[in-house]
Amino acid sequence: MPTPKNPDPGRILLVQAGVTSALYPFRSHPLGLMMLAACVRRDIPETHIRIIDMKVERITPQGVAREARNGGFGLVGVGAFSLHADIQAETARAVRDAAPGAVLVAGGPHATCHPERVLRQAPFDAAISGEGEISFTVLVRKLREDMGCNGLAGLPGISVLRDGEFIAGEPPTAAEPDTLPRPAWDLINLRAYERSSSFSILGRRRYMSLFTSRGCPFHCIYCHRIFGKSFRPRSAQSVVEEIRELADRYGITDFDILDDAFNLDRARVHAICEALLKLPRPVTVAFPNGLRSDLLDDETLKLMRRAGTIYISFAVESASPRMQKLMRKNLDLEKAERAIRTAARLGIFCNGFFMLGFPGETRQEMERTVRFATRSPLHTAHFLKVTPFEGTELFGMMPECERARAAAMTGAMKYYDRSFNLSDVDNKQFMRIMSRAHRRFYVNPARLLRLVSAHPFKRNVASFAAFAARRILLGSSRGE
Numbered sequence: 001m002p003t004p005k006n007p008d009p010g011r012i013l014l015v016q017a018g019v020t021s022a023l024y025p026f027r028s029h030p031l032g033l034m035m036l037a038a039c040v041r042r043d044i045p046e047t048h049i050r051i052i053d054m055k056v057e058r059i060t061p062q063g064v065a066r067e068a069r070n071g072g073f074g075l076v077g078v079g080a081f082s083l084h085a086d087i088q089a090e091t092a093r094a095v096r097d098a099a100p101g102a103v104l105v106a107g108g109p110h111a112t113c114h115p116e117r118v119l120r121q122a123p124f125d126a127a128i129s130g131e132g133e134i135s136f137t138v139l140v141r142k143l144r145e146d147m148g149c150n151g152l153a154g155l156p157g158i159s160v161l162r163d164g165e166f167i168a169g170e171p172p173t174a175a176e177p178d179t180l181p182r183p184a185w186d187l188i189n190l191r192a193y194e195r196s197s198s199f200s201i202l203g204r205r206r207y208m209s210l211f212t213s214r215g216c217p218f219h220c221i222y223c224h225r226i227f228g229k230s231f232r233p234r235s236a237q238s239v240v241e242e243i244r245e246l247a248d249r250y251g252i253t254d255f256d257i258l259d260d261a262f263n264l265d266r267a268r269v270h271a272i273c274e275a276l277l278k279l280p281r282p283v284t285v286a287f288p289n290g291l292r293s294d295l296l297d298d299e300t301l302k303l304m305r306r307a308g309t310i311y312i313s314f315a316v317e318s319a320s321p322r323m324q325k326l327m328r329k330n331l332d333l334e335k336a337e338r339a340i341r342t343a344a345r346l347g348i349f350c351n352g353f354f355m356l357g358f359p360g361e362t363r364q365e366m367e368r369t370v371r372f373a374t375r376s377p378l379h380t381a382h383f384l385k386v387t388p389f390e391g392t393e394l395f396g397m398m399p400e401c402e403r404a405r406a407a408a409m410t411g412a413m414k415y416y417d418r419s420f421n422l423s424d425v426d427n428k429q430f431m432r433i434m435s436r437a438h439r440r441f442y443v444n445p446a447r448l449l450r451l452v453s454a455h456p457f458k459r460n461v462a463s464f465a466a467f468a469a470r471r472i473l474l475g476s477s478r479g480e
Contacts, residue, residue: 007074007101009143011048012040015064017080017088017108018055027056027196028258029209032079032108032132034183039133040140042181047140051187054087056196061091065098073099075143077128077136079108082389089122096123103143107132109226113391115159116166126152127159130172131214131227133180177214177234182242190250198256199288200311201351201380203460207254207286208246212239212272216260218292219328221393222355222386231264236271243276243283253283259290269300273307284456286311288351294335298342305346310456313351314340319372320365323358328393337376344377349454352378356434357386359397361423363433370437374444379451383437386422398422 014037016030030053037049050071052064059067068076076095080088088111092104106118106127115127128135135157142151153160157172185208194206213233216223246252263269276283285308293314301309316336318324324331344350352373356366373381388395388402395403402420421430442448455461 006072007099007103008072009074009103009140010046011071011073012037012050012075012077012140013064013068013071013073014049014051015076015078015091016051016053016055017078017084017091018053019084019087020055020058026199026201027053027193028199028256029053029183029188029193030079031183031209031211031258033077034185034187035133035180036077036107036136037184037187038181039137039175041184043137044140044144049184049187051184053188053192054091056189056192061087061094062098064091065094068095068102069098073102075103075105075140077105077107078124079106080110081108082110082113082391085110085114085118088118092122092124105136105139107136109224112226113224113389115168119159119161119166125160128172129157129159129169131174132157132172133175134173135169174214174228174232177211177232178238182245185246185250190252197460198286199258200256200286200313201288202286202311202349202455203457205254205457205460206252207256208250208252209256209258210239210242211258212262213259213264217264218261219393221327221397222389224389224391227260231261233265233268236268236275239272240275240279244279247279247281247283253281254286255283256286256288257290258288261292262287262290263292263295263300266295266297266300270303273303276307282308284308284310288313289315289353291315292331293339294332296335296339296343301339301342301346301348305343305348309348311349311351312343313353314343314378315353316369316372317353317355318358318361318365319354319369320361323361323365323369326358326360327355333372337372340376340378344379344454347454349456350378350380352376352381354381354383354437355386356383356437357421357423357430359394359422361425363425363429366423366425366430366433370433370440373437374440377450378441379447379454381438381441383434383441385420385434388420388422 014033016033033051040047078088078091095104104124106124111118111127112129115129118124118127138155139158152158153162153167154169156170158169160167194204197203198207214227215230215232217229217231291312317329319333340350354369354373388398421427423430452461
């Protein structure tokens with residue numbers, strides 16, 4: 001066993017908390033942590049940083065704790081989505097026991113939405129809210145000046161507990177996207193991500209995730225809006241230069257764009273596509289999320305296809321106009337349907353996301369959503385249960401007793417969980433509709449043939465078929 005080293009504030013361990021799931025085995029590069037690392041290394045070059053992605057490295061909280069102790073890391077940051085809040089807390093407790101001298105910092109979407117709860121439920125010294133590049137770099141500087149945490153209270157974006165009192169930091173300062181450095185690609189094992197499917201469910205391939213913008217001006221009731229309400233895009237030149245650099249340095253020509261709202265600026269989309277067409281080698285682009293369907297006109301889709309777009313996820317959510325108004329997405333369903341048909345005709349692999357169980361939703365409205373999916377030319381579809389995560393407007397729409405129960409379950413809820421039914425349909429009927437949705441979509445020979453013929457990576461079709469079968473079988477067994 002390695003001899004534990006004394007904690008060094010110049011040695012930073014950044015951890016993406018998570019756990020594998022049979023229904024959702026997808027992976028994505030920890031871009032948030034990679035950006036933190038890049039900013040710290042740019043501004044404080046004498047630091048040493050290591051990144052651990054728990055899902056990819058298949059490491060337990062206890063394993064992370066051993067790394068923290070044996071590596072002499074003086075600062076350990078643990079980021080998590082609310083889905084993995086329990087893993088984030090368990091990791092913090094394990095690190096505190098193994099490396100009591102290390103400073104523990106929580107980050108990510110969960111800490112952004114619930115900083116006080118995170119600090120009270122796990123032994124974190126501080127929680128960072130929002131976009132953390134500037135806040136985290138300030139925190140690192142403070143700790144290098146004084147290893148204690150006394151000077152952290154009140155710093156922008158940083159919350160602490162002092163003598164049991166919660167002290168929230170000032171609103172964090174968000175960096176302009178074009179001023180940020182490239183993510184720290186060298187701090188992750190690129191090949192490890194090739195061994196798992198990305199969020200674009202295209203199967204195993206060599207690819208990189210990208211953010212080309214931050215923020216979304218829409219007001220969907222189920223969204224936390226981590227990046228804020230204003231759309232802040234990177235320039236087309238910055239985006240394409242990053243793609244060119246990845247191609248030159250690592251030979252990567254496949255990309256997943258993970259924006260909240262990539263296509264809000266039509267002119268920017270066209271500029272990016274035109275620049276991609278001028279690259280010395282062709283690239284392929286997938287959009288697992290972040291495209292507003294009713295803003296995808298035919299001309300834009302044709303240009304995106306020429307520029308290498310091979311996959312689009314269409315987040316329709318509901319085919320009920322009433323539910324569209326309730327969720328405040330207000331998607332133009334006719335335009336969305338046209339975009340799907342155009343994309344499929346152009347040879348783009350089309351996935352759909354649908355949500356069932358909005359407050360007051362009727363059986364007829366759910367069936368309308370399922371029919372929209374099954375009658376569309378989508379190649380794949382996911383039917384997810386509306387899940388009331390705390391911190392969203394949807395959460396506030398529940399009865400008070402239900403809100404308390406949902407808050408207590410944060411970290412254990414999943415999108416296939418049956419614990420909540422906000423609709424006007426009784427639980428038994430709701431479970432029946434959910435269980436039939438995937439079967440009605442996939443048990444269709446014509447669709448399966450189209451899926452195989454349209455899949456961009458034929459070598460991955462078999463693994464996807466196995467996933468789809470597992471999704472249907474497990475969804476049925478869980479009452480989905």
